[in-house]
Amino acid sequence: MRIPLIGKVAIIWVSLYLALKFLVSPSLPSSVIFMYMSLITVCILLFVSVFPEDAEAFFGPIKRFIAGDQTDSAVRKLGRVAMFAIIPLFFGHRSYQANMPSYEPPLEQRIVHPAPPTEFTGMYNPYREDHEHFAENVKRGGEVFYRNCVFCHGDKLDGTGIFAEGFNLRPANFQENGVINMLQESYLFWRISKGGIGLPEESTPWNSAMPRWEAILPEEDRWKAILFLYDYTGYKPRTWE
Template sequence: MPRFLKHPFGQAAAVLVLAFLLFEWGIAYLPPLFGMESAPVPDTVLFQYMLTVLVGILLWVSDSEERWREFKAPIRRVMVDPERKGARIALLVALPILVGFVTWERVRPSVAAPPALRSIHPAPPGQIQFRGATMPITGLENPLRHEGSIEEHYERGKEIYYRNCLPCHGDPLDGTGHYAHGFNPAPLSFRTTARSPSSPRASSSGGSPRADPGCRWRARRGTPRCRPGRTSSPRTRSGR
């Protein structure tokens, strides 16, 4: 065994270095060699681990008065002995530089790509398959605008809305119905001219949400909690 490792100070330094190597690289790269998954240790967790190891080392070296005296001897020689003046000057220069470098590394601006936004709904396709037939859902218009009486369609639409849509989309069509708080994403407001913020076409089309092809696509595919062909409305979910 090297003479340095026979001294309590050398043993403490060796344990500290080995612990750092184990936490920094060993945990991340050793388990995969044995077929086990692993991941790098975050810096905050690494700091906590190293602090725990340091406290354990100090408890060990201070357990015996003789060991504690031997552990402090090299530190005292560097700090007090006249022949160690060069080492003291080197420490006084190196420590502030090291602290300044670590601080600069933590506060300096980093150049990185912005985080990707979470997509709640996938982009609606240009066409869908429904009962064996291909149906385009882009560029469509409401056929009721050109057939029959708008007043009759309006009254019929109110009846359907209050029966199926009111609990989620609300009486003023603002997406704040009685059940709205239980859905994420929240029900769409029909009072604005913008589309759902999760729709990729929201910023490009600017059309009314009532003409959004994504609504037809969602009705065909269902919601995350309902199978295709069903919606989240209480009437439809109950099968009536």
């Protein structure tokens, strides 16, 4: 069966649109797709206008459809009414979108794991190698965690404590792969000791609810809590080697 020219054009136009929309990766913004499709439409119109036979084959059915005829079927008549309704509504809607002001809150970008200050690099957990008292120290760390950290970081250490929802920067999930196993213990010690307020500007310190634990917990409790975090989750700290 021969496909009429207008059908071919429609198939080419639609397939090019679908290809741009779904096949290109990463996906194109709609404004770029609109630009390409305008170009394609102009090209097609040029192509079909070059020879009068093509022009008739392409524009003829369109003209006849718009003009209408007494002999038209009910479907054609309905289609024409729909076209007269949909095209003005489409442009009206575009105009509404263009004129309706929209307000987006400012996006806050932040560096999640900024470089620690020099005094917190190269440190080791003083209790890591104390094999004799290891279980005891982990248990003490657990006590510290469940009396202080649990409200945000949660009973399962997954960042879903009873107060977690109240904060915009959600508490860290220590169970997640790529968090504490990618960090040195000294990094955790820095974050715990200085808290959110001790973050550099690029990490939006004003948003972090992490307390400055050096004001609340003695140093040995902070190290033991870190010992507990790794023991409970089964992760190994990143080392300096």
